[in-house]
Amino acid sequence: MKEVETMSKAEWQVMRIIWTLGQATSNQVIDILEKKTDWKAATIKTLIIRLQKKEFLKADEANRPYIYQPLIAEDSAIHQSVNNLFDDLCCMKKGLAINDLVENSEISQKDIAQIIQTLTDKAKSAPEVVDCNCLEADLK
Amino acid sequence: MKEVETMSKAEWQVMRIIWTLGQATSNQVIDILEKKTDWKAATIKTLIIRLQKKEFLKADEANRPYIYQPLIAEDSAIHQSVNNLFDDLCCMKKGLAINDLVENSEISQKDIAQIIQTLTDKAKSAPEVVDCNCLEADLK
DNA sequence: AAATACAGTTTACATCCGTAAACAAAAGAT
């Protein structure tokens, strides 16, 4: 029972190109993804069509070739995507998971400082311990 | 083209119960999940069977009812799952994504301290800026 | 021993996803 449209992994790769370029023709997307993956042009076209159906992309059809533009901001998509995954995790394990991500991700000085800041603020009201709720009924 | 078996969201919920209990009978899992979700017992049985096929669970068939045990540690599964998601993200955005998770997750004092520690260590060798590689061919 | 209850296995079915060919329409070239 899917409430909200989600982006598949393959679709996500298409969006990355378009987010980064701001907008793009199908050919730009195809050229770049043919270098990054083994996908055929036809496959990438399918992904573009599906992204339009899901309303993550729209085509400016004023001229041909169409120019595709994102209908969702990259930051919003990231927010939805990572929080969607974290919703599945045991509450008690989220800290561990974040620590794991920090260890395994390249992060800039500036971002590191920002995250430390967020954590420091959070520490002011953080609980001593977070209880596991894996066995409890979700209220709501 | 799937190289490695992955756990679906629904399957993940079953594993959470078994990880938390250490081991469980199908009935224990069913009782708990019927409170947390709208799933029918039959649905949960299907998930258990699929998890066995994927070798995330095994049944101790010495006695009936069978006792199901995890074949993968929760921490390993979390590691795989979150890093699998992060692999899709623009390198440049990983810091933002982590910051977002920190803001939206409840984290214990101890975990906050640990993450700050990891970040502080990381800062010693972190780059000033992480470049976006969204348009580049993946080497490898 | 027969009837019943319980738990594990098979089968089912719609949708999504990865993957891509075939087809159609528009633009460019001759």
Added chain:
DNA sequence: ATCTTTTGTTTACGGATGTAAACTGTATTT
């Protein structure tokens, strides 16, 4: 104006997933 190329749309197909009923074999009750 027709041929060709480009680009957008339809159709296709196998496997994964959410969802669950039906079936079967074992254990318990009468």
